[in-house]
Amino acid sequence: MKKLNVKRTIMTLGLCLLPVTLLAEDASTMSGLDIMQMVDQREDGEHVTRRFKIQLTDKSGVTREQDTIGYRKYIGDVKKNILFYTEPTNVRGTGFLTFDYDETSKDDDRWLYLPALRKVRRIAASDRGAYFLGTDFTYEDISNEQKVTLSDYQFNATGKVSVDGVEVIVVEGIPMDESVSKELGYSRVVWHVDPKGWMSLLTRFYDINGTHLKTAKLEEIQEIDGILTATKIHIENHKTLHQTRLIFREVDYKTPIANSLFKQNRLKRGL
Amino acid sequence: MQKLSRADKSLSQKKRRYLPNPRVLGLIGFGILVLLSVANPIAAQIGNRGVGNRWNPEVRGTLSSEWAGFVADGSTQKWDTVLDPELSLDLGEWGRFTSIARLRIDPVEKLEPGDSAKNSSSRGYGNRRQFVGDTTDLELREFYIDVDIGDIYLRAGKQQIVWGEADGLRVLDLINPQSFREFIVSDVESRRIPTWSLNLEIPMSTITTQIVWIPDHTYDESVSANSQFAFVSPQYSLVLPEGAVASGAVVIEPVNKPDQLLSDDDFGLRLSGFNKGWDWSVNYLYHYFDQPVIYRRIDTNNVLRLSPEYERTHVLGFSGSKPFGKVTVRGETAFSSNRFFNTTEPEDNDGVFSTGELGYVVGLDYLPDGETVVSTQVFQVVLLNPVPGAARETVDTTFSLRVSREFMNDTIVAEAQVIASAQGEDGVLNLDLSYQLRSELELTFGVDTFFGKKEGLFGQFEKSNRVSAAVKYSF
Numbered sequence: 052m053k054k055l056n057v058k059r060t061i062m063t064l065g066l067c068l069l070p071v072t073l074l075a076e077d078a079s080t081m082s083g084l085d086i087m088q089m090v091d092q093r094e095d096g097e098h099v100t101r102r103f104k105i106q107l108t109d110k111s112g113v114t115r116e117q118d119t120i121g122y123r124k125y126i127g128d129v130k131k132n133i134l135f136y137t138e139p140t141n142v143r144g145t146g147f148l149t150f151d152y153d154e155t156s157k158d159d160d161r162w163l164y165l166p167a168l169r170k171v172r173r174i175a176a177s178d179r180g181a182y183f184l185g186t187d188f189t190y191e192d193i194s195n196e197q198k199v200t201l202s203d204y205q206f207n208a209t210g211k212v213s214v215d216g217v218e219v220i221v222v223e224g225i226p227m228d229e230s231v232s233k234e235l236g237y238s239r240v241v242w243h244v245d246p247k248g249w250m251s252l253l254t255r256f257y258d259i260n261g262t263h264l265k266t267a268k269l270e271e272i273q274e275i276d277g278i279l280t281a282t283k284i285h286i287e288n289h290k291t292l293h294q295t296r297l298i299f300r301e302v303d304y305k306t307p308i309a310n311s312l313f314k315q316n317r318l319k320r321g322l
Numbered sequence: 323m324q325k326l327s328r329a330d331k332s333l334s335q336k337k338r339r340y341l342p343n344p345r346v347l348g349l350i351g352f353g354i355l356v357l358l359s360v361a362n363p364i365a366a367q368i369g370n371r372g373v374g375n376r377w378n379p380e381v382r383g384t385l386s387s388e389w390a391g392f393v394a395d396g397s398t399q400k401w402d403t404v405l406d407p408e409l410s411l412d413l414g415e416w417g418r419f420t421s422i423a424r425l426r427i428d429p430v431e432k433l434e435p436g437d438s439a440k441n442s443s444s445r446g447y448g449n450r451r452q453f454v455g456d457t458t459d460l461e462l463r464e465f466y467i468d469v470d471i472g473d474i475y476l477r478a479g480k481q482q483i484v485w486g487e488a489d490g491l492r493v494l495d496l497i498n499p500q501s502f503r504e505f506i507v508s509d510v511e512s513r514r515i516p517t518w519s520l521n522l523e524i525p526m527s528t529i530t531t532q533i534v535w536i537p538d539h540t541y542d543e544s545v546s547a548n549s550q551f552a553f554v555s556p557q558y559s560l561v562l563p564e565g566a567v568a569s570g571a572v573v574i575e576p577v578n579k580p581d582q583l584l585s586d587d588d589f590g591l592r593l594s595g596f597n598k599g600w601d602w603s604v605n606y607l608y609h610y611f612d613q614p615v616i617y618r619r620i621d622t623n624n625v626l627r628l629s630p631e632y633e634r635t636h637v638l639g640f641s642g643s644k645p646f647g648k649v650t651v652r653g654e655t656a657f658s659s660n661r662f663f664n665t666t667e668p669e670d671n672d673g674v675f676s677t678g679e680l681g682y683v684v685g686l687d688y689l690p691d692g693e694t695v696v697s698t699q700v701f702q703v704v705l706l707n708p709v710p711g712a713a714r715e716t717v718d719t720t721f722s723l724r725v726s727r728e729f730m731n732d733t734i735v736a737e738a739q740v741i742a743s744a745q746g747e748d749g750v751l752n753l754d755l756s757y758q759l760r761s762e763l764e765l766t767f768g769v770d771t772f773f774g775k776k777e778g779l780f781g782q783f784e785k786s787n788r789v790s791a792a793v794k795y796s797f
Contacts, residue, residue, distance in 0.1 A: 107731060109730070109731070109733070113760070115733075115758070115760065115761045116761065117761070139761045139762060139796060140382045140383070140384065140762070140796035140797060141384075141758070141761060141762065141764065141794075141796040143382070158645065158647075160596075160599065160645075162601075167509065167510070167511050168484075168489075168510060168511075169482055169484040169510075169511070169514075170484055170487075172687075173601055173643040173644070173645060173650050173652065174645070174650065174689070175645035175646075175647065175648050175649060175650050175687070175689050176645060177645070177647045177648050178648060178689055178691065178692055180692070181689070181691060181692020181693070182692050182693070182731070184732065185728075185731045185732030185733070186731070187731070189692075190692075291730075291731070293730075293731050309473075311473050311525060314525070314530070315594075315596065315601060316475075316523060316525075316530055316594070320468060320475065320477075
């Protein structure tokens, strides 16, 4: 019998009810925390399978492309992700497994499989601000999937602006303390949240010195299996002028995923 | 003292009457691989026409060329060109088939000079390299199918099976033998010799049971005495007692190599799991140690006869790893019930001494930021009893330190590693710089420097210090 994830069920029910409540009041009266709670509670499916292409473009315009297939599933209070690189040959077989725990004080667990070593290596996960496998996304960015760890920031809604013709709410987040700031690598993050889908269409990241570091933009959003999904995400690092674009395809929230996929041994086998 | 290098001990194999010619088998396998490689574009075309592409064949691989020159005089140590084609087929509900071959051409002939490699007896049935002249060899590196039966996973065929947590130093990683063509300065993937094996993994609740059967009687591949990386230190060569035989006549017998199916096969069992943040495994391996020991006897004609033989041992070990903040602690240990060593004690009847051995490694990986890894290991081997009259120490300690850093979104990786022996006061320093010019093109530059006492494991190769440059193309 399938176990009922009580926490997620409550969150989903809350999401169903909240829009009704929100229609009654102006979203602009919401606090920054209220808005980011809506972002955090956005439905993203019990599980998902997707392929995505990673385009890495350096400052001289040279682009490298990598293809991956990834699976994500909530199992109990743990969000489990497994990712396999399928192309090109030089990275094919590289696998990455993460367990993200609800408990904020508990570090995630991460494993990396490098085909050249034929070994699954345990990786320390305390450095959430480290860049993910050559991209301009940090491990935290990748792990959160356009959501936010609410306990990391103090939020402040600063007004409304238009992004590509869409009216969005601007929310500024300041890390709770210096250690969080150092861990994430940011001193400030500014989200531009579309209240219709509770996604940040444009996000600006500022490094620990306050310099504008990166800008992330959702270039394409689709409704797939009834769930709003960012299918094209672009991020540019303004310091290095390096850019990363993630292009998702074959996104599937319906086909069941076996729990046994999220095992360390599976990394060695690939797909 | 009379001294014989390890390579001199590698002698002709016993004839195997019940087995077909492995050379023919290897060539057939390679031929199939080439044919299937050619079939890929044809299959793709058929698929495009809508007829179907049932097996979804994929052909990929790497082509690399590496030059290495002696630090001492700049002359060339090797200039090899290596092609590693890979074919994989989707077998539907039967699983997936993978085959990886290797074609290597090295006209310099300093690593495996002449026909020395052809005469090596260390490889088992179906695992021998095929040679074209003295400079070219072909090898079927891997050839296996992956099958899922429910949650049970099976990989059958020629493969690599890796145990343990250590980097570069072997404690539990004992299943596949090694090639000593370039000692430890080539990459791990190339050093490990894949073997014909059956690998079964059965998940049960939170524990996975792995059962391994290795009917392939392939052992460490040493090199001949005139090779660049031949062992010359007395500690790693056979040394006979002074005046071992009055006549001075010595006969080296053929290697007594295990060749019986089942009774001479290696078997392994591993339980692994993840509990309270710890990755752990308990391992057991019943195997032949991968290097022969030399028995000696004086016959009735006062001739000293040396008989190389492989000896069996039981290995019981465990491994574990867990991160603590920015540091990951990892370790492994293995106890071998019997390890066999040659002794120079004249009173010893057969010149072989056996004792238990405990090996362990503890490593710390520190990630100060996302781009840098500082990794250190302490590796120790303790013999339960000292080997009489041998240069071998009872406790052998080795340290390693590796610092690597990625630059420019991981397109440039710089790495420095030093491995040093506490007893021998010797070691090796490796420096590597790689640049991913494009997705399919990588350039690598390296320096491998041995230093310290010439009797040491590493110091004996000081004459082989080298710089290298390589280009690798992936397709």
